[in-house]
Amino acid sequence: MTTDTLLREDLYEGGHAPGVAPVRGRGGAPAYFSAWDLHAYYGESYIVQGVSFDIREGEILALLGRNGAGKTSTLRAIARMDAPGLTHGEIWLDHKPLHEMKAHQAARNGVALVPEDRCIIPGLTVQQNLQLAQIAPPHGWSLERLYELFPRLGERKNQEGTTLSGGEQQMLAIARALARDVKLLLLDEPYEGLAPVIVQEIERTLESVKQLGMTTVIVEQNAIAALHLADRAVILDMGEVVFDGTAQEVLDNADLRHEYLAV
Ligand SMILES: Nc1ncnc2c1ncn2[C@@H]1O[C@H](COP(=O)(O)OP(=O)(O)OP(=O)(O)O)[C@@H](O)[C@H]1O
Ligand SMILES: [Mg+2]
Numbered sequence: 001m002t003t004d005t006l007l008r009e010d011l012y013e014g015g016h017a018p019g020v021a022p023v024r025g026r027g028g029a030p031a032y033f034s035a036w037d038l039h040a041y042y043g044e045s046y047i048v049q050g051v052s053f054d055i056r057e058g059e060i061l062a063l064l065g066r067n068g069a070g071k072t073s074t075l076r077a078i079a080r081m082d083a084p085g086l087t088h089g090e091i092w093l094d095h096k097p098l099h100e101m102k103a104h105q106a107a108r109n110g111v112a113l114v115p116e117d118r119c120i121i122p123g124l125t126v127q128q129n130l131q132l133a134q135i136a137p138p139h140g141w142s143l144e145r146l147y148e149l150f151p152r153l154g155e156r157k158n159q160e161g162t163t164l165s166g167g168e169q170q171m172l173a174i175a176r177a178l179a180r181d182v183k184l185l186l187l188d189e190p191y192e193g194l195a196p197v198i199v200q201e202i203e204r205t206l207e208s209v210k211q212l213g214m215t216t217v218i219v220e221q222n223a224i225a226a227l228h229l230a231d232r233a234v235i236l237d238m239g240e241v242v243f244d245g246t247a248q249e250v251l252d253n254a255d256l257r258h259e260y261l262a263v
Contacts, residue, residue, distance in 0.1 A: 030095070032057035032215060033184055038089035040077040047073045047084050049239035055184075055232070058213040060206075062230035062247055064223050064261055070239040071219040072116070075186045078217075079113040080106040093184050108138065110183030116192055118173040120161040126172055127157040130179050138181035146175045149208055167198035171205060178209070185209070185216045191225060203229060223261045227251050235260045 031054030040048035048070050055061050063071050073084050078091055080103045091098035098106045121129055130143060130153075147154030150171045156164060161172055170190055177185055190206070191199045199222065206229055209216070220226035227233060227247040235243035235250070237260055243250070250256060257263050 030092070031055060032059075032094060034090075034092045035074075035078060036090040036092070038074065038077055038086060038091070040073060040084035040086045040089075042073075042084045045084075047239050048077055048086075051089075051236065051239070051241055053234045053241065053244055055215055055217070057215055059232060060210055060216045060218060060230045062223070062226040062233045062250075063217050063219045063236065064226065064233060064250075065236035065242075066260065066262065067221075069236040071236055072188055073239075074236065075113055075188055075217065075219060078106075078184075079103060079111050079186060081113075107180070108136075110138075110181060111186065112177035112180060112182040112184070113186040114173045114177050114188060114190065116188045118169050120164070120169050120172055122160075122162045124161055125158050126153050126161050126164070129161045129172060129176055133176040133179035136180075139179075140181045141178045143179075146178060149178075149205065150175050165198075167194050167201060170194065170202055174202075174205065174209070178214075183215060185214050187216065187218045189220055190218065191220055191222045199225060223257070223263050224251070 034054035036052050038048050038051045039046070051070070051074055053061065063074065065071055077084055077086050078098065080086070080098060080101055082103070086099060089099060093110060096109050098109065098111065101109065121132065124132065127143065130146060147157070152168055153171055153175055156168065161169070164172060174187070174190070190202055194202065203225060206218070210229065218226050218230060227250055230247040233243065233245060233247045233250045234241055235256070242260060243256060
């Protein structure tokens with residue numbers, strides 16, 4: 001029996017060989033990223049209730065669902081933040097077991113979470129915000145390359161980061177993630193609070209990031225915009241996965257969108 005069939009048979013039993021990345025349905029190869037049966041709590045509150053999905057290298061996955069469905073919590077669990085606490089499950093990125101790591105180790109292994117509030121550091125210029133991200137290895141993009149992708153940031157490199165417009169702050173937050181060696185980019189509501197014209201600008205930037213083959217999870221209330229960017233979609237409801245398929249399937253299925261996304 002090959003390792004492959006062994007793993008696949010294990011999976012049908014609801015598990016897989018310990019210490020080996022799980023082999024999921026799509027093509028039988030270990031996924032570049034996989035979240036496997038994640039359960040996570042804030043204190044006593046059971047929020048992430050058995051979430052599983054995988055992503056191929058270079059794919060963009062839209063993680064969608066109503067307010068309170070558990071999207072942010074799932075991203076935080078993947079980035080190995082202290083809360084919510086992961087009590088069960090496995091998270092693999094490029095053959096590395098993130099579930100065994102703390103947040104700083106996950107970051108060192110290529111996970112970058114861009115939170116909703118963007119977390120621009122007060123008192124620092126745009127350039128200093130980017131340089132700070134580059135202090136610790138592994139290093140990602142150079143300042144030159146970042147300013148090429150985000151010319152607006154180049155124009156404003158000496159401006160204090162917190163005085164940027166909302167759209168520019170979002171660009172800075174994404175640029176800061178890319179300043180490190182990122183394997184998995186987790187974006188929590190990158191279009192939040194932005195005017196449609198700015199959303200279009202961020203969308204174009206994310207299209208460029210996609211062309212570069214960055215594996216990405218995008219959480220968005222603006223589901224239609226996220227679905228146009230994404231290859232695949234996972235819908236959460238009350239902390240569980242209720243849909244896993246292509247982005248196009250969600251765009252084509254009005255009933256599904258009404259039921260879980262209210263769009
Ligand atoms: N720090 C926390 N302590 C306790 N409960 C929390 C905490 N953060 C979130 N929750 C709860 O977890 C559930 C999921 O929240 P989460 O932020 O993951 O949802 P979401 O899908 O990102 O929603 P939204 O679209 O509104 O951002 C909610 O019921 C929320 O109240
Ligand atoms: Mg959220």
